[in-house]
Amino acid sequence: MKTAIVKYNAGNIQSVAFALERLCREGVITDDPKQIENADKVIFPGVGEASSAMRFLEEKGLDRVIKNLRQPVLGICLGLQLMCEFSEENHTQCLNLFPAKVKRFDTNLKIPHVGWNQVYNLRSPLFEGVEEGSFVYFVHSYFAELNQYTIAGTEYGNRFSAAIQFNNFTATQFHPERSGKNGERILKNFLDL
Amino acid sequence: MLAKRIIPCLDIRNGRTVKGINFENITDVGDPVEMGQLYSxxxxxxxxxxxxxxxxxxxxxxxxxVRRIAKNLNIPFTVGGGVSELSDAEVLLENGADKLSINSAAVTQPEIITKLAGKYGSQFVVVAVDARFENGEWEVYVNGGRKPTGRELFSWVREAEERGAGEILFTSMNHDGTKNGYAVEALKRMAAEVSIPVIASGGAGQKIHFKEVFEKTEAEAALAASVFHYGEIPIPSLKKYLAGEGLPVRV
Structure with missing residues (x-):
């Protein structure tokens, strides 16, 4: 019952592994395609810049590996953005698993969007036991548009996708690994899918 | 609704949380991980x-x-104090720090902000600034507030933003330790001049000081140490008070 955590040139990967430890689940940080393909669950985390992350994934062949996964996959933060179609961040073609574009916040508010914000219209088993309007932790400057696969929304200047789900692919813009008890519940829900 | 953040600050010496005034009379107040979990x-x-x-x-x-904190804590944390090289930063991030705060090194070698932001992203880089108001001007100090730099506060903060800082942690040395409230005027100007979040620090003594800083300035967060460590202001009652005053907080 292993979960593979995709290792690539993005930050905060270790904190996801620690979050699994706190839930007493086994997680392996790896960039080995075989290990990723054979895992029961895959987490695709990361904080960083879209174009250099995509380039790294392509060089390692991990872009195809991720796209072809059939087991439950959870993207987090940059992971969610890379699972979309296109990112305005350095005009990056992404994995195109979700039909959404990633745009930069265009507001008079502070950017990055850092801190605890509320999630609404929760509609997925991912949010079982999590109340409407719960606070989770965000840190990002780009957001994925709302689309038909949005399973949670948040507002910061405009409304955007806090979480997206299509087939076996689920992703959150917020960091469940840093979102206190709500985050722990969401991670646990994913691991129990 | 994005919540205004309440941030306890823990001073660490030799792996323990300590409390002292101006580096004197330092006393041990507990284990950093246990205290962090309690605050969480x-x-x-x-x-x-x-x-x-x-x-x-x-x-x-x-x-x-840092590794022990990252393993046990389920909320974000920033680590600061003596990060002067890219390699120091790397080690801390690899061990699970969410953000790094850089202070003196950012002033003496500002390119470290550019390098860190370029390599890890702006969200990892908190530029901490200590400044003192004297003769009508705010001057930046380094080395734990012991050394004046001749640098003017607001131009420095704008430069830090341009170089890629993700947040500014501003401590007013005039207010720090006084318990008379935050440097509201300076924070008001700073938060209006930069488009990244500003964390207010120095001067918290009563709940009303948190209300003031959030109502009168665009600061996104307020940091304090002793009022939390000594239980003078319990966080649950502070949050409840702020929510009652109509401020967006996570309760």
Missing amino acids: EQGADELVYLDITATHEKRKTLPQL
Whole structure:
């Protein structure tokens, strides 16, 4: 019952592994395609810049590996953005698993969007036991548009996708690994899918 | 609704949380991880750990401590104190720090902000600024507030933003330790001049000071140490008070 955590040139990967430890689940940080393909669950985390992350994934062949996964996959933060179609961040073609574009916040508010914000219209088993309007932790400057696969929304200047789900692919813009008890519940829900 | 953040700050020496005034009369107040967990349970939104250990010893102890914090804490935390090279930063991030705070090194070698932001992203880089108001001007100080730099506060903060800082942590040395409230005027101007979040620090003594800083300035977060460590302001009652005053907080 292993979960593979995709290792690539993005930050905060270790904190996801620690979050699994706190839930007493086994997680392996790896960039080995075989290990990723054979895992029961895959987490695709990361904080960083879209174009250099995509380039790294392509060089390692991990872009195809991720796209072809059939087991439950959870993207987090940059992971969610890379699972979309296109990112305005350095005009990056992404994995195109979700039909959404990633745009930069265009507001008079502070950017990055850092801190605890509320999630609404929760509609997925991912949010079982999590109340409407719960606070989770965000840190990002780009957001994925709302689309038909949005399973949670948040507002910061405009409304955007806090979480997206299509087939076996689920992703959150917020960091469940840093979102206190709500985050722990969401991670646990994913691991129990 | 994005919540205003309440951030307890823990000073660390040789792996323990300590409390002292101007580096004197330092007393041990507890284990950094246990205190962090307690604050997290009480509703702290984030934590800042500031290592005041002598630099040569810190290289060994800090990465281990950061790892232990990252393993046990389920809210974000920032680590600061003596990060002067890219390699120091790398070790802390690899061990699970969410953000790094850089202070003196950012002033003496500003390119470190550019490098860190370029390599890890702006969200990892908190530029901490200590400044004192004297003769009508705010001057930036380094080395734990001991050394004046001749640098004007607001131009420095704008430069830090341009170089890629993700947040500014501003401590007013005039207000720090007074318990008379935050530097509201300076914070008001700073938060209006930069488009990144500003964290207010220095001067918290009563609940009303938190209300003031959030109502009168665009600061996104307020940091304090002693009022939390000594239980003068319990975080749950602070949050409840702020919510009752109509401020957006996570309760």
